[in-house]
Amino acid sequence: MATGRNHRPATRSRGIPEATVARLPLYLRALTALSERSVPTVSSEELAAAAGVNSAKLRKDFSYLGSYGTRGVGYDVEYLVYQISRELGLTQDWPVAIVGIGNLGAALANYGGFASRGFRVAALIDADPAMAGTPVAGIPVQHADDLDRIISENGVSIGVITTPPGAAQQVCDRLVAAGVTSILNFAPTVLSVPDGVDVRKVDLSIELQILAFHEQRKAGEEGGDAGPDPAAPPVRATNTTNTTSTNTGRKGPDGDMPAVMPA
């Protein structure tokens, strides 16, 4: 999941389990849909179905927020929408900056659901001088040289990184230095950040590989047995030598790097 530091390492009372937090947005979405249809109340069973979880889990999750339901009846939709929104911090405005306006960055800038819930695309930043000034999704792209100023002037605390992997750590460092404390990373790179900064990553290639794993299982299964057992696995190198390994000097050798991002 996230790469960042541990959140609240088993701390004080008000602690909502991370797994629960991750589901709240799901509940909120389902509730919002009900709200739009003017449904006044909903049972844990119904809501759970709409959110794609089971009802025991949902009730347990809600129990961490407080007792917001009514026995024998269910939950008041509007009330719950508000409580969850507040818990998630969506009752305030979150200016977001997107760094790296390639295909993906542009797609995100155009993404409607972005602006919807308290999130506002406050700035688009790219390292290509040719892009500066060009509007994407109605917002002019600004040059990376001004990153620091842009972040502080807009009070951005959430940054989205959609740069090529070679640039991600550097961009991350600059964002953090400028005051960003939450990062959503789309670059296939492990970011290292100081304590107190949260990083979440979204990685297409990892998701596909996980699917491939299960897909392979399915295929191997139906044939009865005789799974994929490749003729001859490469022999393990017996060779020992080397040491050094020159730690990970940052600076990627970003040789080629396709438009968006290589593996």
Place this chain on the structure above:
Amino acid sequence: MATGRNHRPATRSRGIPEATVARLPLYLRALTALSERSVPTVSSEELAAAAGVNSAKLRKDFSYLGSYGTRGVGYDVEYLVYQISRELGLTQDWPVAIVGIGNLGAALANYGGFASRGFRVAALIDADPAMAGTPVAGIPVQHADDLDRIISENGVSIGVITTPPGAAQQVCDRLVAAGVTSILNFAPTVLSVPDGVDVRKVDLSIELQILAFHEQRKAGEEGGDAGPDPAAPPVRATNTTNTTSTNTGRKGPDGDMPAVMPA
């Protein structure tokens, strides 16, 4: 995490924990980088650092795959790359179809890391007739009417959904009917699928909401205490009657309760 059915509900021997499977791609990426730099062996400590996990976890993870290390030395990079690739099913070709060629779909089609490891964009599909024939990332877009044929002709078992949310379930149903058994869903919708079909979702808006939650905590914390405990939470509707009608009332005593917004 995923929305799909439970994977292997506590089943047979060869079971690698799901959490481990989710990390294998991370290890693989780190190992590939080492391999490119011709590093022959790596210790659990070094590799763990490169992958952003701790070494005990990494060793435990590898122990599920078998004993591929050498005590006192570490792991053979090439050998491990091969073993993990095989375990993940990346030694075979996975034709993938992307449905919904908007901003995001196009970004994914252009995504380099996509093609890299066994995954191949076999088809782009969109419902807009105007797009049919237009090449995106060098691949001509095909019309959704032919979805069935396209999927079977190309032997696609992994589908990527990047349609608007309203179309996602329908597209999903059609993909499944055509033989797809793994779906990567970018639409902010809960998909329901029959048993045996895996769904993973990638949801920008959920990730942002999770970040906002933690961000809010940080903000509330630095003031010493006096956490966010709003003077008085909005009153719960006591009204059992009603349907329809303005359930707007609920303004929070703490003043606002800004309209929270639809999906």
Place this chain on the structure above:
DNA sequence: CCCTGTGAAGTGTTTCACAGCA
């Protein structure tokens, strides 16, 4: 002596099942 591999302990999450309230 270094570093892997792994039991065992610790922590977090899900599910069960039912008491209790509207």
Place this chain on the structure above:
DNA sequence: TGCTGTGAAACACTTCACAGGG
């Protein structure tokens, strides 16, 4: 009666700590 809220059991995952092989 119907549905929430929640202890307690079951399960999953992580971390510890060290035995043991190279």
